[in-house]
Amino acid sequence: MAAAAASTYKDRQFLAVIGDEDSVTGLLLAGIGHVTDPPDAQRNFLVVDAKTENSEVERAFKSFTEERKDIAVVLINQHIAERIRHSVDTFTEPFPAVLEIPSKDHPYDPEKDSVLKRVRRLFGE
Amino acid sequence: MSGAVGREPVFPTRQSLGLMKAKLKGAEVGHSLLKRKSEALTKRFREITRRIDEAKQKMGRVMQIAAFSLAEVSYAVGGDIGYQIQESAKQARFRVRAKNENVSGVYLPQFESYTEEGVNDFGLTGLGKGGQQIQRCRETYARAVETLVELASLQTAFLILDEVIKVVNRRDINSELDELDREEFYRLKKVSNKKQRDNAAADAEILAARERAAEKAAQNGTPPVAEAEEPETTDVLGEQEDNDVIF
Amino acid sequence: MEGLFFNVNGGYVEGIVRGYRNSLLTGQNYSNLTQCESIDDVKLQLGPSYGDFLATLPPNPSTSALAGKMTDKLVSEFRYLIAQSTGSTAKFLEYLTYGYMIDNIALLITGTLHERDTRELLERCHPLGWFETLPVLCVATNIEELYNSVLIETPLAPYFKGSLSHQDLDELNIEIVRNTLYKNYLEDFFNFVNTHPDFAGSPTQDVMSEILQFEADRRSINITLNSFGTELSKQERRKLYPEFGKLYPEGSLMLSRAEDVEGVALAVSAVADYKAFFDAVGLSQGGSGMGGMGGGPADGKSLEDLFYQKEMDMSKLVFTRQFTPAVVYGWMKLKEQEIRNVTWISECIAQNQKERIGNFISVF
Numbered sequence: 155m156a157a158a159a160a161s162t163y164k165d166r167q168f169l170a171v172i173g174d175e176d177s178v179t180g181l182l183l184a185g186i187g188h189v190t191d192p193p194d195a196q197r198n199f200l201v202v203d204a205k206t207e208n209s210e211v212e213r214a215f216k217s218f219t220e221e222r223k224d225i226a227v228v229l230i231n232q233h234i235a236e237r238i239r240h241s242v243d244t245f246t247e248p249f250p251a252v253l254e255i256p257s258k259d260h261p262y263d264p265e266k267d268s269v270l271k272r273v274r275r276l277f278g279e
Numbered sequence: 280m281s282g283a284v285g286r287e288p289v290f291p292t293r294q295s296l297g298l299m300k301a302k303l304k305g306a307e308v309g310h311s312l313l314k315r316k317s318e319a320l321t322k323r324f325r326e327i328t329r330r331i332d333e334a335k336q337k338m339g340r341v342m343q344i345a346a347f348s349l350a351e352v353s354y355a356v357g358g359d360i361g362y363q364i365q366e367s368a369k370q371a372r373f374r375v376r377a378k379n380e381n382v383s384g385v386y387l388p389q390f391e392s393y394t395e396e397g398v399n400d401f402g403l404t405g406l407g408k409g410g411q412q413i414q415r416c417r418e419t420y421a422r423a424v425e426t427l428v429e430l431a432s433l434q435t436a437f438l439i440l441d442e443v444i445k446v447v448n449r450r451d452i453n454s455e456l457d458e459l460d461r462e463e464f465y466r467l468k469k470v471s472n473k474k475q476r477d478n479a480a481a482d483a484e485i486l487a488a489r490e491r492a493a494e495k496a497a498q499n500g501t502p503p504v505a506e507a508e509e510p511e512t513t514d515v516l517g518e519q520e521d522n523d524v525i526f
Numbered sequence: 527m528e529g530l531f532f533n534v535n536g537g538y539v540e541g542i543v544r545g546y547r548n549s550l551l552t553g554q555n556y557s558n559l560t561q562c563e564s565i566d567d568v569k570l571q572l573g574p575s576y577g578d579f580l581a582t583l584p585p586n587p588s589t590s591a592l593a594g595k596m597t598d599k600l601v602s603e604f605r606y607l608i609a610q611s612t613g614s615t616a617k618f619l620e621y622l623t624y625g626y627m628i629d630n631i632a633l634l635i636t637g638t639l640h641e642r643d644t645r646e647l648l649e650r651c652h653p654l655g656w657f658e659t660l661p662v663l664c665v666a667t668n669i670e671e672l673y674n675s676v677l678i679e680t681p682l683a684p685y686f687k688g689s690l691s692h693q694d695l696d697e698l699n700i701e702i703v704r705n706t707l708y709k710n711y712l713e714d715f716f717n718f719v720n721t722h723p724d725f726a727g728s729p730t731q732d733v734m735s736e737i738l739q740f741e742a743d744r745r746s747i748n749i750t751l752n753s754f755g756t757e758l759s760k761q762e763r764r765k766l767y768p769e770f771g772k773l774y775p776e777g778s779l780m781l782s783r784a785e786d787v788e789g790v791a792l793a794v795s796a797v798a799d800y801k802a803f804f805d806a807v808g809l810s811q812g813g814s815g816m817g818g819m820g821g822g823p824a825d826g827k828s829l830e831d832l833f834y835q836k837e838m839d840m841s842k843l844v845f846t847r848q849f850t851p852a853v854v855y856g857w858m859k860l861k862e863q864e865i866r867n868v869t870w871i872s873e874c875i876a877q878n879q880k881e882r883i884g885n886f887i888s889v890f
Contacts, residue, residue, distance in 0.1 A: 167374045169424070179361040180349050183401065183413070184420035185394070187368025201365065226375045226390055227431040248438040251390075251431035255338065258346040258877065259588055262339040269434050270335065272441075273328050343877060350589075350873040354866055355830050358629070359590075362650055363700070366636045402756035403701035406766075407708060407745050410752025411828065 166226035166250060170198040170218040172211060173231040177257050181229065198225065202234050212238050218250065225250045232267070233260040243268045317444060319383040324440045327433055334430040345423040348416040356409035364401060372398040373421060375428055385443050387436040392428045532849035536615045539607055543853045546603055547845060549575045550857075551864055552890045559871050560883050565592065568872050572596075589872040596865045600858070601653045607854060614724035618851040620681070621715050622858060626655025627682055628711060632704040634663045635695055638672055657681060669695045685710035702758075705749060705766045712742050712768045730850040737840050737855065742771035743800065744833050750781045750790050751829070772797045803832045831887070838863055838889045863887055 169186040171178055178201050181187075190196045200206075200214040215238055218228045232254045235242045245252060254269075256262035264270050289295055352360065375390040405413040477485075533540075551559075555571065562568045565586050572580060579599040583591060608619045630651040637647040644664035651660065659679045666672035673692035677683060685707045695703060719725050719734040746767040753763050764782035768774070773781065773794060780793035794800035807829050827835075837859060844856030867886035874883040 164377065167376060168371050169373070169375065169428075175361045176346060176349055179364050180345055180416070180420045181424060182364050182368045183349075183417045184424045185372030185398070185400070185417070186424060187365075187400065188371035189369050197368075198371070199365070199368070201361075226377065227428060229427060246438065248388075248435045248442075251435045253427055253431050253434065255427065256342050258349075262335065262342070264332075264335060267335065269331070269437065273331060273437070343879075347873070347877050347879050347882075350870070350877065353873075354870050355828075357862060357866055358652075359650070362633065362647075363636060366640050366642070367700075399756070403699050403752075403758060406701045406749055406752050406758075407705050408748055409830065410748065411830065414752075 165224055168198050168225050169227045169229060170222075170225045170250070171229040172200045172202060172214055172218070172234055173229065173255070174234070174257050174259075175201050175203065177231055177255070196222070198222075202231070208237050212241055215241055215245075219245055219247070219252065228252045229255050231255060231257040231260065232262060233257060235268075236266065239268075243271075316383050320385065320440060320444050323382050324437070324444060327437050327440065331430070331433050331437060334426070334433055338426055338430055341423045341426045345416075345420045348412075348419040352405075352409060352412045352416045355412040356405055360404065360409075360413070363404065367400045367404065369400050370398040371395065372400070373424055382440075385440065387439060388432070390428050390432045390435070392425050535613050536611065536849070536851055539611045539615060539851065540849070540853055542607060542610070543857050544845070547853075547857050547860070550860055550890060551575060551867070551888075553888045556867065556871075556886070556888045559868065562871075562875055565589070565872050565876060568592070568868070568875065572868065589869055589876055592872055593865055593869040596868060597653075600861045600865065604654060604854075604858065611851070614722055615851045617718075617722075618725075618730070619854060621718060622855060623654050623657075624682065624711050624715070625708070626652040627657060627680070628655070628685075628704060628707045630655040630660065631663075631677070631680070631682060631707070632700050634660075635669070635672065635703065636700050638663075638666060638669060639695075639700075641667075682707060682711075684714070702762065702766070705745070708745065709766055709768045712738060712745070713770060716742070716768075716770050728850060729847040730852050733840075733844050733847055733850065733852045734855065737837075737844075737852075739771040740836065740840060742768035743773045743777075743794075743797070744837075746771065746773060746778060746781055747790060747794060747800070748830075748833075750784055750793075751787065754786065773800075799836065803829060803836075806832060831885075834863065835887055838887050842889050860889055863889070 168188050169181075171181045171186065173181070178199050182199065186198070188198045196217075198218070200211070202211055211234060215228070215230070218225050226249070228250050230242070230252065235254050242252060242254075252268075254262075254267050289299060372395050373392060374395055375392050377388045377390055379386045380389050381387075401413070401417070404410070555575075558571050559568055562571060565588075569580050569583060569587070569592070576596060576599055579595050580592070583595060604619075604622075608616065611619055633650060634644060634647055637644050644666075648661060648664065657680060659676065662679070663672065663676050666676050670692045673686070673695060677686055689706050689710060690703060716735065716738045719731055719738070725731050725734075749763060749766050760782055764778075767778045767781065769778075771778075773796075777793050777796055781790060784790045784793055791801075791804045794804060807827065841856035841859040841863075844850075844852050847853070867888070870886050871883055874880055
């Protein structure tokens with residue numbers, strides 16, 4: 155198990171983010187933004203607003219978690235994770251780590267976090 | 280699981296008594312080793328879950344402070360810099376690397392954040408106005424992301440340990456069994472649905488099918504149960520009836 | 527004497543603006559706002575001065591939505607003014623929109639450089655910086671086309687001419703483009719209020735010169751401070767300083783040579799106001815350097831806060847003068863500050879950071 159994991163995380167050096175404009179702007183200011191070399195020039199962030207379709211969020215989540223092998227941590231605003239809750243809950247691989255983060259307008263609610271839910275279930279709470 | 284079913288078939292001789300004693304001892308040593316390993320892991324596991332809880336609370340605060348520093352930027356710049364920032368992002372300055380930590384033979388990866396020097400996508404943003412606030416905001420967010428990375432490490436460790444402890448400990452054997460039961464029940468329901476439909480078919484056909492199935496089983500030497508999931512093999516489902524009753 | 531004919535063309539506009547000025551939030555309004563518990567309360571408090579504009583907001587709107595609606599009111603009032611004005615007053619008001627145009631064009635250039643859908647960009651443009659040919663910019667698919675066929679048609683064309691070629695747009699950082707345009711704009715505006723026959727020797731020349739000089743100096747100082755630690759060279763930096771103002775030419779020269787905050791403090795020390803600012807925030811004491819800004823000065827005011835404060839004082843003083851369209855400028859700056867103030871207060875309320883809520887500038 156440990157040996158298998160070693161090969162899967164070695165090349166993972168970026169963070170990715172799916173969030174509202176402010177969260178993405180802030181995290182990009184921290185310097186996590188990365189665009190891969192052309193021609194495909196993929197961004198590692200997605201700004202979600204009221205007009206963004208759930209399918210697009212879903213697609214970005216899939217791309218960050220399954221297709222790209224260079225991402226170590228996926229940050230996603232909790233209220234956006236709610237929109238694709240099923241995908242977030244069913245993603246149980248250790249890599250990349252999926253982290254639900256609060257946004258300016260939506261404070262963090264531990265009740266909805268899929269990992270914390272798992273923690274609580276394990277301890278039968 | 281105990282009783283006649285689980286008992287090993289032993290022929291009562293002194294030699295096999297000796298053998299069985301050695302076996303028992305081996306099993307006991309193995310068990311205590313596993314138990315110790317499992318205890319070490321569980322201890323670590325509990326510690327991690329506690330720290331996750333803490334770290335998630337901390338994250339809430341840290342992100343709030345960071346979000347507020349962005350509000351200061353909007354105040355100073357007097358407008359929205361989001362789009363420009365998104366377009367200027369090219370190379371990640373903030374990255375992570377993974378290293379291993381060994382806990383009782385289990386390797387837990389730890390993300391460690393580092394700064395890629397020489398990358399500065401937003402150096403001139405806010406040049407005429409608000410540059411100082413933007414600089415401060417960048418630092419605040421960088422610190423916030425460090426906290427997030429810490430949390431990500433804990434979370435990954437949690438997921439891996441959870442998996443490992445499951446294997447070592449069979450801690451949640453009951454939940455696994457429950458799961459199996461549910462699957463089995465669902466399968467039975469499916470089977471009975473199918474059967475009701477098939478009952479409409481002639482008895483003779485069923486009989487013929489049974490004969491063929493018996494022949495097939497004899498040839499392959501495999502029990503037909505393995506194929507029970509496949510819907511088109513109605514003949515096998517016929518056989519299945521007896522097995523299901525045992526469950 | 528200047529009052530003799532001003533009112534023929536400009537009197538109505540000036541009267542309207544003085545009316546607008548009276549609806550600006552006062553210290554009493556602000557102290558009510560800071561007591562609010564939610565954005566809905568803020569909305570309620572803003573009712574008398576913003577009225578209908580806030581009516582379409584959903585319950586507990588986001589701060590950016592609130593700010594957007596407040597800006598809408600500013601825009602619609604300004605549009606009314608510009609529609610009512612003629613001659614030199616109209617030209618003066620047009621000048622006020624160029625600053626926003628520069629931001630819009632910088633936005634569109636950024637989008638075109640990255641081959642984004644420019645239609646989406648139009649929604650992000652500031653409505654005051656809107657001009658007829660702005661949507662045409664979307665037609666351009668590359669920078670050369672943008673420059674040759676579209677930018678030439680904009681009111682900003684003279685600001686590009688001689689300073690920026692289309693190669694520059696491709697290679698230069700958008701911030702340098704923006705600040706070059708802004709420098710040219712300020713110089714042009716300054717020239718306009720000083721040489722236009724309607725304004726020369728009038729109160730407009732008096733107050734606007736002072737305001738624009740301050741604006742020029744503020745930009746030079748900010749650019750210098752913000753360039754430390756970036757790849758912007760001293761030569762490039764110098765090209766961005768407007769060539770007028772209280773600091774020009776000696777102070778500008780010293781600024782262009784400054785290597786650190788102390789250097790900047792020294793360069794501005796000849797002007798009493800700026801020296802006082804640097805002393806107040808403790809930047810001229812030396813030692814702390816840029817790091818000192820992270821901690822912030824004791825009373826929570828940054829250099830930019832002091833600049834804003836000064837700008838507001840000047841804008842308020844404009845209203846002591848008569849027979850000048852400069853009151854429109856003053857009103858616009860006051861209104862913008864008001865929007866920033868309310869946004870700040872709402873942000874503090876929404877994010878539960880009440881201890882910093884007093885950090886705004888109340889003028890009246």
